[in-house]
Amino acid sequence: NAGVTQTPKFQVLKTGQSMTLQCAQDMNHNSMYWYRQDPGMGLRLIYYSASEGTTDKGEVPNGYNVSRLNKREFSLRLESAAPSQTSVYFCASSELGGSLEQYFGPGTRLTVT
Amino acid sequence: EDQVTQSPEALRLQEGESSSLNCSYTVSGLRGLFWYRQDPGKGPEFLFTLYSAGEEKEKERLKATLTKKESFLHITAPKPEDSATYLCAVQANTGNQFYFGTGTSLTVIP
Numbered sequence: 566n567a568g569v570t571q572t573p574k575f576q577v578l579k580t581g582q583s584m585t586l587q588c589a590q591d592m593n594h595n596s597m598y599w600y601r602q603d604p605g606m607g608l609r610l611i612y613y614s615a616s617e618g619t620t621d622k623g624e625v626p627n628g629y630n631v632s633r634l635n636k637r638e639f640s641l642r643l644e645s646a647a648p649s650q651t652s653v654y655f656c657a658s659s660e661l662g663g664s665l666e667q668y669f670g671p672g673t674r675l676t677v678t
Numbered sequence: 679e680d681q682v683t684q685s686p687e688a689l690r691l692q693e694g695e696s697s698s699l700n701c702s703y704t705v706s707g708l709r710g711l712f713w714y715r716q717d718p719g720k721g722p723e724f725l726f727t728l729y730s731a732g733e734e735k736e737k738e739r740l741k742a743t744l745t746k747k748e749s750f751l752h753i754t755a756p757k758p759e760d761s762a763t764y765l766c767a768v769q770a771n772t773g774n775q776f777y778f779g780t781g782t783s784l785t786v787i788p
Contacts, residue, residue, distance in 0.1 A: 569721075596774060607780040608722070608765070615774045623775060655721050666712055667767075667776065669721030 567591055569670035571656050577676045578646045586641040586673050588656030596659045597639035598623075598667065599631060601652040608655065614639055646677045680705045684766050684779035691756055691786050699751040699782045701766030709771040711749050713742050716763045716781070725751075725764075756786045 569590045578584055590597065598613040610623030612631040620631050628650060630642045639658075643650060653674050657667040681704045691697055703711065710729050714722035726735045728744040735742050739760065741752040751764055763781040770777075 598776070600778075605780060608767075608778040610775055613774060621774070657721075665710075666724040666727050667722075668724060669714075671721050672719075 569656055569658055569668055571654075571670035571673050573673060574671065575674050577678065578643075579678055580647060582646050582677075583642065583644050584646065584675075585643075586654055586656075586675075587638070588640065588670060589638045590656075590658040590668070591637065592658060592668065593636070594658035594660055594668075595636070597633065598657040598659075599629075599639070599641045600655045600657065601625065601650075602655060602672075603652050611641065611654075646675075648677045651675060651677045680768065680770055680775075680777045682766055682768055682777050682779035684764075684782050686782060687780070688783045689785070691753075691784070693757060693786055693788050694755050696752070696754045696756070698753070699764055699784070701749040701751070701779055702747060703749070703766075703768045703777075704747075705768050705770045705777070707771040709769045711744055712767045712769070712776070713749070713751055714765040714767065716765055722765055753784070756784075758786045758788050760784065761786045 572587045595616045599611040600608045614620045614633040617636045632640045653672050656670040659667045683702045685700045713725040716722045726742040731746045743750050763783045765781045767776045767778045
């Protein structure tokens with residue numbers, strides 16, 4: 566039982582490059598989330614998916630897109646990376662409706678130069 | 679606007695010196711308040727969920743309490759392995775989003 570897994574763990578991009586961050590969970594959770602964590606800013610929600618087939622914007626969605634591929638997988642795409650997107654990205658999952666606690670992955674540390 | 683404020687930003691304790699961390703929140707209607715522990719380079723790890731004022735939960739040296747405006751994480755006789763950043767989050771009953779505070783960085787000195 567791996568919980569929430571994320572790939573890659575580290576990534577360096579040049580400005581304008583694109584990439585997709587992958588997330589998978591094996592807890593049969595319905596809801597999945599993408600956050601970014603920056604020093605002094607705390608965790609900020611980028612996008613979330615309350616259930617398979619739905620996605621919604623969070624607090625900081627600009628510059629990102631998401632895909633809920635199936636119940637297990639939720640990917641985050643940067644179409645044209647910018648230095649402001651340098652951050653640590655966390656994926657999380659929770660039960661339907663998000664009324665219970667979230668479980669987080671180990672994070673992806675992204676640097677955009 | 680839903681908001682979470684944690685204090686202090688950083689706390690240094692001697693081993694065995696008990697203290698409390700504070701989480702103040704403003705939310706239209708509280709569905710749940712959550713405490714997490716985060717170690718350097720890792721994802722947050724769930725500790726507690728509190729749902730209503732007056733509720734308390736305990737786990738080893740940690741005890742979380744909740745009022746209508748704030749939550750406290752009490753640490754009794756801390757050990758060096760309790761050193762971490764402690765995060766507080768709230769979820770409103772009007773949606774699925776969680777709002778996080780910026781955390782309290784706790785250092786316990788042997």
